[in-house]
Amino acid sequence: MKKWFAAGLLALAIGYTVYGLHTLTLVTSSGRPAAGFFPLLIGVLLIVSCTVNLWGDVREWLEEKRTGIVPVHQADPEAEAKADALGVDAHAIDGGPEFGRDVLIVFLYICGFVAIMNVVGAFLAMLAFMLVYLFTFNRAHPVSNAIYALALPASLYGLFKILLNASLPVGPLGL
Amino acid sequence: MLADIASNLSLGLSVAASPEGFLFLVIGAFLGMIVGLFPGFGPAAGIAVLIPMTFGLQPTIAIIMLAGIYYGSMYGGTITSILINTPGESATVASTIDGYPLAQKGRAGPALVMQAIASFFGGTIGVILITALAPSLANFAASFGPSEYFLIIAVGLLMLTTMMGDNKFKGFISALIGFAIGTIGVDVMSGQQRYTFGSPELIGGVYFVAVAIGLFGIGELLHCIFNGQHRQPAKRLRISFRDKEFWPSRNDYHESRWTFWRGSAIGFVAGVLPGSGATLGSIIGYSVEKKVAKDPEKFGKGEMRGLVAPEAANNAASAGAMVPLLSLGIPGSGATAVLLGAFLMWGLQPGPLLIVNDPEFVWGLIASMYLGNMILIAMSIFAIPLFVKFLDIPYVNVVPVIVLLCVIGAFAINASIVETWILVLSGLVGFAMKKYGYSPAATVLALVLGSMAEETFLQTYIISQGTMNLFWERPVSLVLSIVLLTVIVTPIALSILSRIKGGTSKMNKGTP
Incomplete structure (x- = not known):
């Protein structure tokens, strides 16, 4: 599911950027940034970062398939950060059975x-x-x-x- | 200067100690303690869910109550850390390391009292430092231009995402999502509609409260259900402050006397820095205490200093986080982002001018924090048996309370069913974000700061005629740009370095 969520985000990022390009003005007649300038910047950054992110998640999935080792589930970022700082396994904080x-x-x-x-x-x-x-x-x-x-x-x-x-x-x- | 502070504080006390102010401060602190008690339901969620309940109040009283929930949760979160080894919220994780072993040794009472004293100490030191620093920082920030503001927002968000261990990249995406949601509505500069799809409900933009309640409230709730919290039986615990063993020994106070100061100082600095906050503050506080101790081997086995340090730190940090919020208008965490949203909702624009334009509000809030800490230490010691009773409520019965508060609260803001559906959708997204390692806090932070980021970025672009040289021509901007670059480049450089080292050691191993 993780990779599908990442793929969904990429699709939304593309939709956001394309829709913005079609409906918003990027630069005013005097050459100043218009309403579409900032969304375009965000959209491009989103597309690039979501593509890299999806690639990473797919690679992780392929690795899981190859080795047969599936992690319990992705801990939340706070738990990961805490676990990093405390030197403990994140899944000990945020793991266990799933419902x-x-x-x-x-x-x-x-x-x-x-x-x-x-x-x-x-x-x-x-x-x-x-x-x-x-x-x-x-x-x-x-x-x-x-x-x-x-x-x-x-x-x-x-x-x-x-x-x-x-x-x-x-x-x-x-x- | 001292005379100014005294007169400002007396102005603040006239607001905070008024019957109405005091009543809602007590309610906020009490609700904060309860919010802190329930694992998976942190201060950000607590504030977001309870914002609609402050609608009938004056803005200052409403913010006093919401701030009470914020720092009250730091007190409440430790009770479960000590008694059942489950931190009520992330900032109290470090307190479990020595808190729970203390309870196992039969010293739950002294641990609870010492954590309350440490929290009070850290919180009060933090508020004293806010009193001294916030006006000076606001004065300094009055000279900031758009480039400085944009860079502070960028540094804050980047620092928040670098806190996320292996998930830095996902944190960056989370912040971009927040910015993207923030672009929905009418563009302030040109008046053009963006991403409204013809819906009149979206012209004003996506209201942050619905998104924040969804991401933090419903999202965290679904995550707790996913982890099976609703299937767990209630923890029946009994504790009485009449027991002789309830109180700490003289030795506990004596051994921890410097720990209170160290933890508070570390926590406050961590709180002031954007993006770090109480969680990091408490962890650093614990680590430093262990490092400076002559007997570090005692830590992790029920050492009182190991509990006092993170407790003083997380409370000082929660106070410290109010400094950038009040003086710059820039929050450093999910909880303070929700508080900023509440400020804006009440028509208060945090920033350098807030102290000048609305001194009653700022000093009322600061004075309420002094009073709040006093109320909380009394509650934390004498009402512990009552709060422990809340743990008797099974989580399966807590779920509908949260759902009803979220849904009814989101609808009540603008009587809008579209916003209620936005809440539901945000809840699902928030759950997926937590599950797959993204950061709902970064999304809310970027959503709240989105319009400010866009405005300051475009102003910088226009003033510098497209060259962006304002980012390095002004001294403060230059320093912030260097910090920004360091935050971006350091992890990449370290990762490349460790790869090179790994490669070299592999090659060496391979050499006969």
């Missing part, structure tokens, strides 16, 4: 939450998200799940809508 499927489920739930928010209103969307999430990951406690699923949205709704007077989507129930 990619759970990430996908939670992400889809968040997308669902945002998608229905404008239709059913903020309160019902929060309630639905809480119920679906808790009954997926914490099935052993149905009663406390139900209480929690009601209490947290109610308190956050009260905080944002009543105390902070924030504008939240309103559904058919007026909530």
Whole structure:
């Protein structure tokens, strides 16, 4: 996946630069830099660095395929920096088992939450998200799940809508 | 000069010690302690997620609360480092090296008290130095032109990326992504729309809060889920300050008396330097303490000095990081970048003129940091049993709190569903960035500073009529250009040198 992410970034960098070149003015009639000058500079740097980055990731992938040794997963940069400075293995800080499927489920739930928010209103969307999430990951406690699923949205709704007077989507129930 | 400082501080105290200021300072410090407690949820995420909750407040009070979250998290992060060997956030990693062995030896109480005292010491020394240095630096910076500002931004971002070990290149790309996002919207110089695709919601640009909440809040949350934190049971711990063994011995204080000073000084310098911050400060503080100790073999096995040094350092660093933020308007880390974004959101333009134009705000914030450290030391000692109870909450129940705060908070900023989707997308990108070694902090930093970087770069280009000689003709610019070149060239030169050395030693080995 790492190389695909790098490839995606390169594709976006090319898209960003090409779109900028087509829609933006690079230099004014008096020869001064215009709106497209800085984006073009960023775009070119992005294309060059993303290409080198993709090449490095593909080489790493080929090396992994050749040797059969696959690292646990890429530690985050902070963990790498800390590990470098402390002289320890970064994966000891940021390693262990992986739960990619759970990430996908939670992400889809968040997308669902945002998608229905404008239709059913903020309160019902929060309630639905809480119920679906808790009954997926914490099935052993149905009663406390139900209480929690009601209490947290109610308190956050009260905080944002009543105390902070924030504008939240309103559904058919007026909530 | 001392009289000026005293009158400025009394002005600041009139703001920070007002009932409203004090209340929100306590709330900020308390929330900061909690933010620090939960691993994987650092101060940047905490500030970003809680920004929408400050909407009804006056700007000064809002920033006092957000700053309280920032330095409060340094206190809270160590509790888990000591008790369960899991740093609450990156700046407290070095504290686990001796903190956890101390707890294993049955000295968790003294370790927690000493870390609170060290944090207070480091934080207070840091704030005293801000009081002395920030106005002078602001005066000095008043003569800076666009070339100096552009170079400071470039040096800051480069130093942040060079902190990233093997991932320097990915850090550079992360910063470029931030700059690219920053170009969306109307160009300030010409008024031309860029990358808006005809959407009226994008004319004003991509609002940094949604991106910051997404990258730091949702991104870190997904990363914690990926690591299985939501599957782990809660850690049930009990600790009471009424126990006799809770308090440090006289020997603990005596042995650490110089460590407080050394850690604070190192931390402050690390904090002031752009890009380094509290994580590096605490690690250097620990390493130096071990080097100067007559008995370095005791370190790593539960040595009190090994805990005091990084704690004093990370708190002094978090205070030090406010110096470039307040006097130059340039943050050095993800957390201070989010704070800068909050400043801008409230219409405050950090930089040399901020102290002149808005002294109540600047001195109110500085005074609040003195008070905040006092509140935090009291909380850190007497409320430890309460904070330890927060660890009873399983992470599976923390996840929905973060999600709801992020989504509702992002929507509430401008009542915009587009921004809420930007948050969701940024969350996914933030997760991938963390997983594959990119730096969300560099992206946010570049996004917040993007327009300033573009403006100063173009101004330099225009003033120097395309030659860019302003970068080496002005003395400060020349020094910054040399620093910039050193930061770029040194790692490349070292890598080439080590390759040559490696090649030579291989050839020597191959020679019969």
